[in-house]
Amino acid sequence: MGVAKFERFFRVAASLDVDKDDLKRYQEFVYEKLYDLLLMGQATAKANHRDVLEPWDLPITKGLQERMNDFRKIDAEVELEPILQYLAARPPLDVVLSEEAEARLVPIVGGISLALALTFKTLDPAVKNPATEHWDRAKRIFDLLL
Template sequence: HAFERLEEEIELRPILESLAARPPLDAALADDTRARLPLLFGGISVALARTFKLIDAELKAVHTREWERTFELFRLLI
């Protein structure tokens, strides 16, 4: 839902649709699932951005260390 509110403000859906339109390597997706991929990717992107602040509330710029810690956390959760 946070992504949908953000998307209304800055129109990210076209960008995410082009990224989500890439064919899966070894799985076929239903049309309904494929249609929801931009929302899924958008929601994960919002969660990723919020995670940086959870890791370090004083963070002003994201560097390699923060990316590595955030991706490690996401790999653990997903």
């Protein structure tokens, strides 16, 4: 992943200074949260007797949808989408993703990324470089919601 673009994204998104040491935590965080959403989408598809996960199966909240929209604006400046395609890779599921659902993965990862950056600032408005405690708190918050 392009460390410079990763760093720039967090600077633009929430005036945060992250470094390559944060990159591993970020990748694990995004991968886990995306997988959580896909598992819930899989459950919805299976409950509706389908083996294909459609976009409407994914539990996209109003807040996540808004962050996805906000991410599109930031991405025009940062050009992070090619990197997020890598992060949108996922473990195998018991269902197949439709083309439309697959196309939503990068915007979802972008929305999760933006929500994470904004969560750091919400937890500690003065934070410049998120420490381990910030990452742990953010993860606990997301685990409560996703």
